[in-house]
Amino acid sequence: MTETTETTELTKLTELTKITELTELTELTKMTELICVVCPKGCRLRYDEANGFAVSGNLCQRGEEYGRAELQNPTRVITSTVRVAGGTHSRCPVKTERPIPKDKIMDAMRLLGGLWLTAPVPEGHTVVEDICGTGICFITTRGIAPAEEGG
Numbered sequence: 001m002t003e004t005t006e007t008t009e010l011t012k013l014t015e016l017t018k019i020t021e022l023t024e025l026t027e028l029t030k031m032t033e034l035i036c037v038v039c040p041k042g043c044r045l046r047y048d049e050a051n052g053f054a055v056s057g058n059l060c061q062r063g064e065e066y067g068r069a070e071l072q073n074p075t076r077v078i079t080s081t082v083r084v085a086g087g088t089h090s091r092c093p094v095k096t097e098r099p100i101p102k103d104k105i106m107d108a109m110r111l112l113g114g115l116w117l118t119a120p121v122p123e124g125h126t127v128v129e130d131i132c133g134t135g136i137c138f139i140t141t142r143g144i145a146p147a148e149e150g151g
Contacts, residue, residue: 032071036063047071075099078138080112082127087119087144094127094138104132112138119146 030050036043041059045067048054053071055064069075077099081091100108108131115127123143131138 034067034070036066038062038066074102076102076105078105078108079141080109080138082112082115082117082138082140084117084119084121084144086146087117087121088147089144092117092121092144093141095141096131096136097139098136100131100134100136104134107132108138117144119144 030048032047032049034045034047036045036058039060039062043058043063045055045057045063047067048056049071053068055067058064058067077096079093079095081093084090084092094112096108111128111131117125117127117140121140121144123140125140126137127140128138130136
């Protein structure tokens with residue numbers, strides 16, 4: 001090899017080593033960023049996954065709790081509607097009584113797809129029990145009265 005070729009190869013090796021070291025450093029200090037939605041402040045949270053999800057950027061304890069839960073076990077409250085027969089409204093709003101695991105949302109929504117309620121429907125009525133084995137129910141969030149005859 002010529003001296004120029006050796007210099008080029010050494011430069012490539014040096015660059016590759018720097019990239020490898022940077023990648024390893026990034027993996028060691030893996031940070032996840034989230035925008036907190038617990039309050040209107042919208043803090044930019046940073047979580048260090050390598051250090052037990054240590055948090056920075058939060059202005060209150062609730063933000064730290066939100067982010068840790070969002071990264072380790074994300075959950076959501078589902079809101080939707082169900083068809084109603086014989087009521088003053090054709091659909092009744094429903095929601096999960098508590099948040100359910102995010103990975104169960106699509107299966108939970110499928111449960112509502114073919115469901116019909118018959119008026120009268122009271123507010124707080126359980127529509128589906130034990131959604132996808134979670135122990136959480138869909139409940140109505142509004143009562144639906146029966147439609148008036150002939151009206």
